[in-house]
Amino acid sequence: MTNNMFFIANWKMFGDIRSVNSTKKVIKFSKNKKYKRAQIIYCPPYTLLEKFSKITKKSKIKIGAQNCHYSQRPGPFTGSISANLIKSIGANYVIIGHSENRSFESDLIINKKIISALKENLKVIFCIGETYKEKKNNITFRVLKRQISTALKNIKKINNIIFAYEPRWAIGTGKLPNLAELNKNINYINNLISETKKKQTYKIIYGGSVNSENVSELLKIKDLKGFLIGSASLKSKNFIDIIKKSIN
Ligand code: PGA
DSSP states (O other), X not given: OOOOEEEEEEOTTOOOHHHHHTTHHHHHHHTOGXXXXXXXXXXXXXXXXXXXXXXXXXXXXXXXESOOBSOSSOOSOTTOOBHHHHHHTTOOEEEESOHHHHTTOOHHHHHHHHHHHHHTTOEEEEEEOOOHHHHHTTOHHHHHHXXXXXXXXXXXXXXXXXXEEOOGGGTTTSOOOOHHXXXXXXXXXXXXXXXXXXXXXXXXXXXXXXXTTTXXXXXXXXXXEEEEESGGGSSHHHHHHHHHHHOO
């Protein structure tokens, strides 16, 4: 397992052509040898993928889409984008199962999407996490187990999957799980995956209200290999600060 740390910027439905230029600072920063362990991945809206692909070409920054359709073939799916189309534009990653989409897609659809993305040689950032109600009802483990086991059906190799633990109640709220809770949930996820997919390498990252103020605390969780970052990734300075605090 490499000791790279992943810093994945999820721009959601933010950003325009002009904001792509603002990432030039991050591109320059990514060339600093001191931070060579940082694997930066930008996931902008679909419409900006091509521009991102061009602007980051000479750097080690990778780009990813925020979702894809499950179909492995072109078809009559108005408004949808396949893994193949994402790959063809120069992207290497795709986020699947993000909390903000989970209300429109089942675990089975997520499973099909992951299969389709892996077939196209895209790396998958697979999001899992419980709602606040599920947490309060003490069924977090049950929810995580269902999400993981259904999503990994018929998938033998998981080395191209990054598991992003994002408690749904922590996204965009400024709230974080406390360290004991986070540790417990990450351990559970880790054990669950390693039990079923023996000896394979995979990575677990955390997402949900990560910023440069709280990242040092989150780094106390030893199995974390990085972060999925929403609002704090929109401004280059904030994003760079998170990376600087994470790597020393
Ligand atoms: P946030 O978003 O950092 O703004 O909470 C994280 C995410 O949605 O992946």
